[in-house]
Structure formats: structure tokens, C-alpha cells
Amino acid sequence: APVGFATEVKITRQLSEKLSQPYGNCLTDLTRSNPKKTSTMETMFSRLGVKQYSKEMCMNVCFQIRLEMECNCSEPVIPSYQNISKCSDTNECNDECPTECVLYKYSTKLTSETVEISTEDNKKIKPEKIKLIDDFLEKINLYDSIEALRKDVLLIQFYYDDTSITKITERPVWSPFSILSITKQNKKLAITTYFFVGISILIFFHGRAYKNAIKLTRQKKVEISQKFIDVKYSGVPDLVIYDNILPNYFNFLDIFFFT
Template sequence: MSIPKSGLRRKLKNSFKDWILDSTSHGFPKIFKTERLSLKVMWTIGLCISIGFCSYLIARSIMNYVQFGVTTTIRYKTEIPMDLPAVSICQNLMFSTQKSAEFKENVWRKNGIEDIFNSTFLSTFFASNYQESMNLIITEYFSRLNALNYNLNSEIKKTFGFNLEEIMISCFIGTLECKKDDFIWYFDQFYGNCYLFNTGKFENGTVKEKYTQSDLGYFGGIRFEFLNKIKPVENYTISKGFHLTIFDSNSTANSQKGLDISPKVLTNIMLKKRKITQLPDPYSECLIDHSSFQSSEVYQSTLKKSETYSQDICYDICFQEYLISKCNCSDPNKPFFKNVKNCLTIEEIFCVFIAYTEFMAKLDVKVTCSKHCPLECETVQYDYTSSFSEYPTNIQARGILNYLSRRNISNNYSLDEIINNSLQVNIYHAQLKLETIEESKQMELVDLISNIGGILGLFIGISILSFAELIEICLEILFVIFETKNKAKIINVESKINQIKV
């Protein structure tokens, strides 16, 4: 005896109707419960509109979630004492001694340059409508490349520029005098002889205590006083003054981000320290986990340049790798990467120009270097504002002259020369507060679930328990089918028994 299909359909229909009428959702029970057609139509239209709005808002919530938006929070945290920044001190030119002038002239002669402004070599290979300016740029570039030659030892390079003891008149942190071992010499790619101050390290790399600021105003910060005298090579210089770079002591000085300080001026540099923390991918392009880059030579070379990883340095080394592959030589302007010769000949320098143009203009640097150079998620920056006043006064100039005479390094400077070449710099925090900029997720997964739940509850009246009703109706259907089959089997057995008895 087979199961009557009409009976099964009737039971399923009744079970479904009972489930709808008992449902906690809105709309559906009303449609099945009311006997009036007009009310059925009204509830059906209302339910369709509600489902439409509900679907739209749920889709919008999901789209907002997968956009991985962030909320940026800015806070100010008082820090007393507050670490003073590291400072790179350079003169505004690489060559400022008689030996450096001789070195430059030797480089020019090797390249067929006897007179800077009347050079056939320069006007032929580097023709320009502004030939005089171009000649100064090219000769300075040639000289700088040769000075950066990896084969030149540090002692030779030190003779090209200033000695800190000769040009520094005074150095104070508050009322505390600076020490000689506070300064570390290094040779910068653009400015030559430079000195690092307040890096938290001695020259041998061991850790030392950093200077801090506890009082507001420039009396609590760093004060440098310099005498910018470059008399032996003044005829070969383009500009005069000093170049300071202010940076976090855990990073590396980038002189291209520094500022020029002019003679005859007192410069106040008021700092604001900022710490930026970004959320990693997919919320930004930065990465916390750099394990996938460990096999990259470019990445490993970057880590050797600084205590903390820097994408800017990594990009420079990435270009260096590209240049070596194209020209079989390296650019001494960029960080050292591999033990290959410098690009110093005319042919090699032209190759550098072509490779640089291709790398920057034709290639997508971001894509080319992405396999080597992830973006860091945390950075420390120093914003600053500057103010200026005339310096020195006559009494200050006389004090400087007396100081130089007492140290027997006056070099017969006149009072006018002191006035025209001395300068003072004050570097201090404008406020003893750290500005922190932190990103947080605009929408967590729990927020998405809450939004969807709220929308479903508002428009359809569904809660989390309403989904259990779906399980209930599925089980109810199975029970109805199972019970109907069992009942049919029992009837079939009883029918056969009755037939046997007869």
C-alpha cells in the first residue's frame, strides 16, 4: 500500500501553516491568519517593501565591512621628561677645505675641465640654455661622486670638510654642556663631513643615555652656536650655511629631509613629536609580519642600515640593485648594496641617468620593489616650525672673538667676519606632549553581526532565535514524512494479516 500523496501534502501544508502562524517574524503570520483579501494584499505589500529595505541595508553593511575602513584617533600624552631628537649637523657644502679644493680640481682635470665656465667638455656633453648654472651643477656632481667612492678611506674623506671643534663655538642642553663623545662623525652622500648628535650611542655602537627636555622653552632644549668660515674655498662654493636633519634616534638620518640654517641668523626650531600607528593589511598597505621578505637581499641590506626598518631606504637599495643589473656599477649616492665598483666614468654616469629615468618614469617603482620593501606600520615623525632673528649682536660677536682667541683658533678673524659668519640654533619641544595617531577598525565582525541583527529585527522582526524556527520546520517536515511512512507500513502489514486470516 503506497503513501497517499494528497494526504502527505495536506499534512505538510498544515505543519507549514502552523509554523508560519507561530513564527516570531512579522508579516508572514498576518498574511496566513487573516481571511480578508484586502488585508492579505496590504500585509504582502508591506512585507515585500520591508524585505527590500532590509536586503539593501544588509548588503550595504556587508560592503562597508569588506571595505576595511578605519577610524583615526588622535591623542596627546604628556611626557616629562621628553626625549630630545637626534640631530645630524652638516655644512651646506661637501668641500670646505684646501685639500678638498685640490681634490675637486684633480677630478675636473681628469674629465678635461680646466675652466668651469669655459669648458668645451661641459658645453658639449651637457649643453644647456643655462650653461653656467649647469656647469656648476655637473662639476659639483662629478666631485661628489668621486668623494663618495667606496675605495676612499674615512681619514681621506675627513680632510674634505670641517672639523667640528673648529666651527662649534658652544653646545648646551639646557644648562648642561655637551661632551665630545656625544658627536659621531659620518660621511653624508650630499654634504660630506657630518656629525650625529644624541643618537643614544657612542661611536663604537654601545648604548648611552639620551638627552631629554623637562622644561618648556628653548632653555630646556638643545642650543648650538657655530662659526661658518670657509675662507680657503669660498670661490668654489654655491651656498653657505649649515644643514640640520632632525630625526628619531632609532632611525637613520636622511639629509634630504633636513633644513638649511643661514649665517647671521638665530634660528629657533620648535618641535612636535608624532607617533603614527597604522593597522596592517587589509586595512592599509603596511605589514607587521615581514617573514616573507627575509630571503630578499634588498630587505636584509635595509635592516643593516638602521635599528628600525625604513621603506625609503629599501627603495634606494632596490634602485641600486636595478642599476647594478643594468650598468654593472653602483651609485655612490645610494646606500651600499653589493661590492661592485662605483659609476664614475662618463659612460657609467650616462648609464646611471638612463637607468634612473627608466626606473622612475617607465617602471612602477611600487610594483618593482614590492617584493623587497614592505611598508612599515609604525613611524615616529618630528614636525617643526621655525622663527628667526638677527644674530649676533656686537656684544655677542666680541664674546665669540674672545673665546676664539682664548683657544688660539681666531685665525685673525675680524669682528665683521665673526658677525657675517656666526649663527645660533635652538632646538626644543614646543610642548611636552606626544601626539599619537592610531588607527582602529571602523567595523568589527561583531559590529557587522549586530547591524544585520538590528536590521532584521527592525524590518521583519527576526531575532537570532528566529533562525532556530527554520531548523524546526525542517525537522517537522522530516517527522511528518517519517511518521506517514511508518503509518503506511503498519497499515500495509495489518492488511496482509487480515488477508491471510480470510
């Protein structure tokens, strides 16, 4: 923010809630059992006592561990899990630290205007109200002009642009319980859902039956051909073979295709 201007910072919040396992790979807290818990997460929970998971903190701890292993020193601004000397990103930390499920995002807008200061305003200013040092008024009186004072004054105001919060929540699209609850509320939807589910089941079993029918049909053709070959060499009349084999063959087709 420039000196001599009153700057307003408008803040907008957005809350994003993602689904954890088994629907997603994000993480909420470190107290729950997690088969994919990395060594960095274990260090955060067991040695640093961190329960609420944060990817930013996980990345910092992971970077600190790598730094201590490689350089035998630690970054001063990042908490360390052991007593080691301080020293003035690795891609490995991305694999160690998944995304958190609950994430707040803040966006800001800046507007600035010239600070308006008058002698009457100087009398109204109270150090205890604006939480400045006790000799604030005395220092203001040391300036020869308002312009000279404006060059050393910086006013910043932070506030929420809107009291509402944009919330993005992930939910499972379909589950057995959600399907039952929706179909109970809407009878037409229930009939449509059960109809398509039934059709899908029938198509599945009909496909398997059709496949088996083709397989058995081929076997029957082979058997019939073999019978005719046997008849040719044995001298048995062809009429006997037709009477014994063909009716059974057509009965078989009747079962799979017309019932």
C-alpha cells in the same frame, strides 16, 4: 640659515600607526611571513639583515638593485648587497615597496634674529661647553670688530616646539569581539543592535521565501491550466477539479504569506 643670525628651528612630531594586513597594505617588519613579500624585501632581510621595515630604505635598495642590473655600478650613498663599483627613481620600485605601518613625520618652523655679540660674551664662551675647537677664543680675538665677527658666526638651535606628539592610530571599525564588548557595556545599544540584526535576518529569509512562493505559484497556475485542459478533453465535471486542486492551492498561499 643666514650667517650673522641666530636661527631657531622648532620641531613638531607626528606619529601615524596604520593597520597591517588583512586590514591594510602597509608593512611593519620583515621577520613575519608575508605572502606579498617582494624580491626587494627579501634582499633587505636575507642579505642586508634589515628587520624593521622602512619604505625609504626599501626604495633605496630597490633603486640600487635596478642600478646595478642596468649600469653594473652602485650608488655610493645607498647600501649595496654585493661588491660592485660605485657610480656617480624608477616607478618599478613603488610596486616593490609598500608603505610602512609606523611612520614619524617632522615639521619645522624657522625664526631668525641678529646675533648679539659683546666683548663680555667672548670671555664667557668656553670651547668645551659649546663643543668647538680648542682655539675658538683665540680666533675670536683676531677679529677687529664685533661686526666683522658677526659675519662669520652662525648660531642654530634645535628644539621641540611642543613636548606632546600628535598620534594617529587606525583601528578596525567593527569586529565580532568589539560588538560583544560594546553591547555588554551598553544595554540599550545591545537591544538596538540585536533588533536590527534580527530584522536583517528575517528580511533575508522572508525575501527568499517570497521568491520561492512566486515561483511555486506560477507552477501551480500552470498545473491548474493543464488540469482544465485535460478536463475539457476528458469530459470530467469541473466541480471535481475545483474540489481537488483549489483548496490545496489556497493552503499553499496561507503558509507563505500569513504565517
